[in-house]
Amino acid sequence: MYxxxxxxxxxxxxxxxxxxxxxxxxxxxxxxxxxxxLHNFRMQRRPQIIINRGHGxxxxxxxxxxxxxxxxxxxxxxxxxxxTNKNSYCRDITxxxxxxxxxxxxxxxxxxxxxxxxxxxxxxPLDTAEYMEGGSFRSFIECICLQHDLATNDNGLPSLxxxxxxxxxxxxxxxxxxxxxxxxxxxxxxxxxxxDSGLIRLIPATNYTPQSSKRRHRRMLRRWVNEIE
Numbered sequence: 001m002y003x004x005x006x007x008x009x010x011x012x013x014x015x016x017x018x019x020x021x022x023x024x025x026x027x028x029x030x031x032x033x034x035x036x037x038l039h040n041f042r043m044q045r046r047p048q049i050i051i052n053r054g055h056g057x058x059x060x061x062x063x064x065x066x067x068x069x070x071x072x073x074x075x076x077x078x079x080x081x082x083x084t085n086k087n088s089y090c091r092d093i094t095x096x097x098x099x100x101x102x103x104x105x106x107x108x109x110x111x112x113x114x115x116x117x118x119x120x121x122x123x124x125p126l127d128t129a130e131y132m133e134g135g136s137f138r139s140f141i142e143c144i145c146l147q148h149d150l151a152t153n154d155n156g157l158p159s160l161x162x163x164x165x166x167x168x169x170x171x172x173x174x175x176x177x178x179x180x181x182x183x184x185x186x187x188x189x190x191x192x193x194x195x196d197s198g199l200i201r202l203i204p205a206t207n208y209t210p211q212s213s214k215r216r217h218r219r220m221l222r223r224w225v226n227e228i229e
Contacts, residue, residue: 047073047176049185050131051209058200059138059156063170067126071177075132078122079171079228080140083188084163089148092228093140095121137168137189137202155193155200167191167205171224176213184212184221 050066067073081090122134138156145151150158157165171186188205212220 046070047183047185047211047213049073049172049174049183049209049211051170051172051185051187052204053137053189053202054133057202059141059202060136061202062136063134063140064131065122065126065134065170065172066131067128069176070128072125072127073174073176073183074125075123075172075174076182077171077173077225077228078134079173079224080144081169081171081227082141082144082158082165083167083169084160084165086163088169088227089144089150089158090224090227091140091144091147093135093143094123134170140168140170155198157191157193157200165191168202173221173224182218182221184217184224185209186212 046069048068050064050068052064052066053061054064055062065075065078076094077092078094079090080093081088122132124132126132141156141158142152145158150160153159167188167190169186169188171184173182173184175181176183187209189202190205192201192203193199194201
């Protein structure tokens, strides 16, 4: 019994210290809680567009654009660029048009229902966890070569005399939720050609899709648009 009285007296004597420690502990708990809330808020406000290849790893593989954001994303412009050691050749591939700027022949074969579903354009909204199949990388290269008068070889790649083809880059410009400011995402796929078999492989340069949603990226987004005008 004496021990309990001594313990109680000791607690009362150090009540100020215990009160301070309790306050510090509560402050830490609230700090962690607020940090979690802030992290969740930032995740909800952070666009996340994923660009990848599917159904193979060669030129006939499909380009997939996925929206892994917490809100919808409106895809406004899709750009494909061939990157060499000296230049970049870019083309707007948002809509299915030919080199003259008119509807491609494939469009005229689409039914009214297919037109209404948006198959003729890569522009439009993507809901959360929704993806869009943009077409084959081979078709992108063909469109770029047509616009820039680049001859192609038997493999479907451009024949460049004084340049070395390095990669194809896919760029997406859009809008995230109600934010009126544009956002962007891009991913580069290195083009590897086997000297013996001639086999072509598309190898992602990074294991993620770089996002361009900050204020400092707006000038780069304007440069992307200027390259296709």
